[in-house]
Amino acid sequence: MKKKVTEDHPKKERKVTSGPIRDKERTKARMIAAVGKVIQKKGYHALNGPNIALECGLNKALIWNYFGGLDQLVEAYLTQKDFWQIGDKGVLEQMISNPNDIDVALVNELLKSQLNTFLKDKTKQKIIHWGLGEKTKALKNIADRREVLGEELFKHFDPKFENSETDIRATLALLVSGIYYLALQAKSTGSTFCGIDINTEEGKTRIEKTVEKILKQAFADID
Template sequence: MTPKLNTKETQKPARKVTSGPIREKARTMNKLVASVGKVLKKKGYAGLNVASICKEAGVDRRLVYTYFGGLNNLIETYIVQKDYWVSSAKDIAVNLVENKEAPTSEDAAALLRGQFEAVYDDKVLQRLIHWELGEDNKILRKISDEREQLGEELFKLIEPSFENSEIDLRAVIALQVGGLYYLALHAQSNGSLFCGIDVLQPEGKQRIENALNKIMEMCYDEIPKKKK
């Protein structure tokens, strides 16, 4: 005689009751973070307050405090996601640091090109940079310090190669980072020529990137050759 199946034993495990609320919390948090960018784009940084962000997200304002502990933490979460050096470039930099690989000229140029592209294409990131330049803000200072910490790790890997050269690598990188920020902001905000180059046109943008690549090649060419 065929034994009867125990239906209680063959039933699939019950779905955890917490899975729904957890997913809902994650969705709400993502919605709030995204709404920071939407408000920033519409109203600028002066419009970043709990009421406007929650209205954009369509959620109760108490959730800002429940999920993020306050407005500043919410804004910081958004900025960290948008900041090129703290988000997009971080994985590349961390990989180089963990493997103790000194960045090549191609690596350095690629990181700088990535910064240029990120600012050039993102209106909200442009607003964040304007905000950082125009106001003393603890959140923005904290993120700036995080960029510096990451940069220090990269400089520790690369600077030894330049010890006996005449290249001040930190100064060269500082000029390029600052110049690329300004060129991207100027092109998108002003739209006029810069040194006769129209950065808004593909050929003008490519000229900037080509020059960036060449500068890094020239710097690396100054590294003293090791004697065989």
């Protein structure tokens, strides 16, 4: 005998797993993922409508319907892969929302994460190579947003070092760019740099310890 649905036992609503909005978001996610697959398989020079459509099995017209164009689709992918906007976001948010927590350990944790991420993530390596070799609207927009985030951080760094002899912006610029180059060079050529092989745990540890030492010297000026 079927149970009668009463006010005390209302019928449960079925969870909606499909529909125009959900289907659109799934389709957009497939297209964004396809950008990464094309980069991995063929390189960023192969990023065009037909290749992306072929990779995700969808009509290339959807690129313009859902994103407004190829540049916007590529930018959506780059945003998802950008370390400074996505990777280790917890540390960045902690710095911005709790500036009093900014210390050597927190900054060192962020740079250590940057090094390990770019040593492991081949797609991020290719994106940095791409940014160094070409000028595109999508890459510029990502770089500009990265700088906006950087300024948010430096709003809290600058007052700490106001009366210090340490130029914290220049110090971090050298450390961040140095980490980029060491990681890319090690993975692109497999060679050493100054006799240090950061493809090995011993070499990577030497770099990490030196970065931490430089940061400690910089922050010692404000103690």
